[in-house]
Amino acid sequence: MIGPIEVGTLQNSIISAVAHEGLIVTTRDGLPARIAIIDEHGNVIEAGEAVAEEAWNVAIASYKNFLQGMGHISVHTKPPGLSD
Numbered sequence: 001m002i003g004p005i006e007v008g009t010l011q012n013s014i015i016s017a018v019a020h021e022g023l024i025v026t027t028r029d030g031l032p033a034r035i036a037i038i039d040e041h042g043n044v045i046e047a048g049e050a051v052a053e054e055a056w057n058v059a060i061a062s063y064k065n066f067l068q069g070m071g072h073i074s075v076h077t078k079p080p081g082l083s084d
Contacts, residue, residue, distance in 0.1 A: 022056040 013033055016024045025033040035055060036047035054077055061075040 017056070023052040025052065 012028050014026045014028065014030075015035075016026075018024070023035065025035055027033050034048050035052045037045045037051055039045055058075050058077050065075065
């Protein structure tokens, strides 16, 4: 788990992150882009800033758990009102 993390594997987009800004996505030409959740049939389920923010928050929460010695605990997200 600890060690180098491979980045730069996407062919047509760039994802960057800044601690106080979250995820930033652009095309390879530098134009703004959005992150989307796409189901197995190719349907866009959700897209936009909310998806990027949720992905960032889950990643940060998971990392914080790891730093606190709780790396075995998963972080999940779900729509409001969806029961366990």
